[in-house]
Amino acid sequence: MSQQRSERPAGSDSRPARSAAGLSADGSPGHGLPERGAPASELPDLPEATVARLPEYLRALHVLADGGGDVVSSEELAQAAGVNSAKLRKDLSYLRSNGTRGVGYDVGQLIDKIEHVLGLNQHRAVALVGVGNLGQALAGYGGFGSRGFHIAALFDADPTRVGDRIAGLSVRHIDELAEVVATEHIAIAVIATPAHAAQAVADALVDCGVTSILNFAPCVLSVPENVDVRKVDLAIELQILSFHEHRKSTLTALPEAIS
Numbered sequence: 374m375s376q377q378r379s380e381r382p383a384g385s386d387s388r389p390a391r392s393a394a395g396l397s398a399d400g401s402p403g404h405g406l407p408e409r410g411a412p413a414s415e416l417p418d419l420p421e422a423t424v425a426r427l428p429e430y431l432r433a434l435h436v437l438a439d440g441g442g443d444v445v446s447s448e449e450l451a452q453a454a455g456v457n458s459a460k461l462r463k464d465l466s467y468l469r470s471n472g473t474r475g476v477g478y479d480v481g482q483l484i485d486k487i488e489h490v491l492g493l494n495q496h497r498a499v500a501l502v503g504v505g506n507l508g509q510a511l512a513g514y515g516g517f518g519s520r521g522f523h524i525a526a527l528f529d530a531d532p533t534r535v536g537d538r539i540a541g542l543s544v545r546h547i548d549e550l551a552e553v554v555a556t557e558h559i560a561i562a563v564i565a566t567p568a569h570a571a572q573a574v575a576d577a578l579v580d581c582g583v584t585s586i587l588n589f590a591p592c593v594l595s596v597p598e599n600v601d602v603r604k605v606d607l608a609i610e611l612q613i614l615s616f617h618e619h620r621k622s623t624l625t626a627l628p629e630a631i632s
């Protein structure tokens with residue numbers, strides 16, 4: 374296997390998104406030229422935090438479009454996406470979408486632009502491995518289609534689950550992974566297996582040519598350099614909220630403690 378690296382938690386913004394042309398890692402305009410020998414991309418190099426906010430803008434824009442909105446100001450869009458408007462304007466300037474002064478952004482054009490940058494103008498086939506409680510809930514969720522994805526294949530190692538039909542798909546045995554990934558042109562996979570199985574599943578996915586993994590299992594995966602891994606862990610998110618709750622309670626207790 375090539376050089377290994379570990380996964381990033383979803384929402385982590387420490388790493389610049391990889392791309393060759395356009396902007397530097399901190400989001401400032403770069404020299405615009407790929408390094409010698411580096412693969413060139415027509416897409417701008419974006420800070421990872423900007424990439425993470427683009428889907429929020431897209432979601433808000435679709436809501437506006439569904440409501441009949443043609444034009445939106447940066448303040449309206451920022452509020453709908455839950456970010457501050459200066460940050461939004463900076464993010465959109467990376468896409469060369471500056472809007473029209475006094476008018477705002479054309480909703481349809483901005484949707485097209487963001488979908489293009491995120492690579493959503495082609496529907497992406499996703500494999501889901503581990504069809505237990507969580508996997509079945511994910512497989513049955515109908516909302517991925519409108520966001521640019523469809524779950525194209527379900528896998529499990531449990532022979533009693535193989536053949537079950539979920540959301541119109543038949544659960545396949547994990548041994549069929551290579552064949553199905555090739556025929557369905559799958560580059561993205563979701564892991565919803567127990568933690569003890571997740572690394573072996575990740576290795577098998579990488580061996581089949583999968584280059585992006587969304588990991589729900591509570592463990593760190595080791596993958597080659599060319600593979601992107603994002604981790605979702607609701608328990609970690611709750612622990613972070615717990616910290617804030619804990620801190621709030623100590624702040625309100627402080628004046629009494631002093632007096």
Ligand SMILES: NC(=O)c1ccc[n+]([C@@H]2O[C@H](COP(=O)([O-])OP(=O)(O)OC[C@H]3O[C@@H](n4cnc5c(N)ncnc54)[C@H](O)[C@@H]3O)[C@@H](O)[C@H]2O)c1
Pocket residue numbers: 502503504505506507508528529530531534547565566567568570573574588589590591605606607608
């Ligand atoms: N990220 C989160 O917020 C979050 C929330 C809930 C659960 N989880 C995690 O998601 C995972 C699944 O949870 P669950 O409750 O659905 O568990 P589950 O036991 O109900 O389902 C796991 C499934 O994985 C299958 N499996 C086991 N080894 C496999 C392998 N090598 N290849 C293919 N399939 C395999 C099992 O047969 C089973 O169907 C666990 O790791 C759990 O900790 C994460």
